[in-house]
Amino acid sequence: MANETAKPNFFQKIGRFFKNLGLRIANSFKMMYHELKKVTWPSRKELRNYTLVVIAFMVATGIIIGLIDAGASALIQLITH
Numbered sequence: 001m002a003n004e005t006a007k008p009n010f011f012q013k014i015g016r017f018f019k020n021l022g023l024r025i026a027n028s029f030k031m032m033y034h035e036l037k038k039v040t041w042p043s044r045k046e047l048r049n050y051t052l053v054v055i056a057f058m059v060a061t062g063i064i065i066g067l068i069d070a071g072a073s074a075l076i077q078l079i080t081h
Contacts, residue, residue, distance in 0.1 A: 008016070042050065
């Protein structure tokens with residue numbers, strides 16, 4: 001007679017894990033779908049503006065890093081020669 005209140009063994013835990021795995025994955029996607037319905041998506045004009053701001057920021061950052069790199073290289077050249 002098996003004890004119903006006994007702690008499940010390793011194999012029972014593994015079995016439950018795989019049994020519930022599909023349900024947990026499906027539930028995650030269902031919750032994600034419901035959350036995405038709540039999102040306020042930007043308009044095409046707003047998206048274009050945001051994209052241009054990001055590209056401008058990346059170009060400015062690239063120029064600043066390039067100038068710092070060129071200055072550091074010139075300084076190293078002065079020190080080593």
